[in-house]
Amino acid sequence: MKHIYFIIAVCFTATLFAQAPAGYYNSATGTGYTLKTQLKAIIDNNDDGLSTEFIAQDLGYGALYDTYENSDVDLYYENNGTLLDMYSERVIQNPDNTSTNLPDAYEYTYGVNQDDGTMGTAEGQRYNREHTIPQSSFSSASPMRNDAHFVIPTDKYVNAQRGNLPYGFVDTTLQFDEYSNGTRRGENTNSGVAAGYSGDVFEPIDEFKGDIARMYFFFVTRYESQITGFNYVMFDGSANQAIDQPFLDILYNWHVNDPVSQRELDRNNAIFNQQNNRNPFIDNPQFVLEIWQNSLSVEEFQITNAVKMYPNPASGNFVNIDSNEDLVVEIYNILGKKVKTQKITSTHKKLSISELAKGVYLVKLNSSIGSITKKLIKQ
Known part of the structure; x- marks a missing residue:
């Protein structure tokens, strides 16, 4: 269970970087999109000119099944060596950040339940390879099609039900469809930060939301030089930000609220042993904010010199709001739900955010002369 391994993860903090070879990230010295480009050089073909030791290998589509036998084995939930499928593994995250494991509706055994090409008519019949970024977006080209860092083993039926839907x-x-572990397919929550997209989305359970997010950050980094030619609703058409704003906000929230687990660390190592490259956002989760911070928010905003809100991002329990007007401040989460209301006056300028989870929020500042809405990041 993800949070059961929290103590272990803390104990391994000192070795988190050591799991990558010494010097692997030495050339990742920049910030913002410069850092993303430096990481691309490291995890793609090591074209930074510093080393040819760690050139990513394309092992072909068939080799994914061989990789999975080391990278996607259940040693964390039932701990019985079966396939670990994020679309069927039944785990509930509790309010106190622990997890409760429930019996799976079905399980797959490597070498027995692999897709045989027949149509899947229900859950639990066979498993296949799920491209978290649909392969139609890159015309099934290699090496993208064969990259285990974002291609995962899942139930074939649920995979087909997801199709090319974005995550959200x-x-x-x-009305929505729900699968055996609580994974859902249905209409997007069309409000708040997510209001930029209307249509059906696919939502994994909380236990694996961060895993999916870090796969996306990996993909848009490794394939930075090609991504402007990839057509997918979650992408914005650029090489820099790459992920369209509503989905970037969602993925960032998933990343910070479902932190790296021991299972992800082990998976990263197993794929590195096969493909000779790593997911840097598992090794160093802080890279996400270092790269996309300016797209998620700004350090400070001003409206005709009348309002200041700082610090932003905020890592403490308060942000300061300076204004010439009395304000009613409303905070909304990424689902568009109001989570807090507070008055700000000339004598009380601190906005309490102690009760907010880490992530992206919308802060609406209402005054007698109008209102403005901006993003706030809580770290």
Whole structure:
């Protein structure tokens, strides 16, 4: 269970970097999109001119099944050596950040339940290879098609039900489909930060939301030089930000609220042993904010010199709001739900954020002369 391994993860903090070869990230010295380009050079073909030791290998599509036998084995939940499928593994995250494991509706054994090419008509019949970034977006080209860092083993039926849908939050007030572990398909929660996309989305359970997010950050980094030619609703058409704004906000929230697990660390190592490259956002989760911070928010904003809000991003329990007007401040989470209201006056200028989880929020500042809405990042 992800949070059961928290103590272990803390104990291994000192070895988190050591799991990558010594010097692997030495050339990752920049910030913002410069850092992303430096990471691309490291994890793609090591074209930074510093080393030819760690050139990523394309092992072909068939080799994914061989990789999975080391990278995607259940040694964390039932701990019985079966296939670890994020779309069927039943795990509940509790309010106190622990996890409860439930019996799976079905399990797969490597070498027995592999896709045989027949149509899947229900869950639990066979497994195949799920491209978290649909391969239609890059015309099934290699090496993308064969990259285990974002291609995962899943139930074939649920994989087909997802199709090419983007990931997001499903509006549970409307009709939706739910699969055996709580994974959902349905209409997007079309409010708040996610209002930029209307249509169906696919939502994994909380236990694996961060895993999916870090796969996306890996993909847009490794394939930075090609991504402007990839056509997918979650992408913005640029090489720099790469991920369209509503989805960037969602993935960042998933990343910070579902931190790296021991299972992800082990998977990263197993794929490195096969492909000779790593997911840097598993090794160094802080890279996400270092690269995309300016796209998620700004350090400070001003409206005609009348309002200041700082620090932003905020790592403490308060942000300061300086204004010539009395304000009513409303904070909304990524689902568009109001989570806090507070008055700000000339004598009380601190906005408390102690009760907020890490992530991206919308802060609406209402005054007698109008209102503005900006993003806030809590680290």
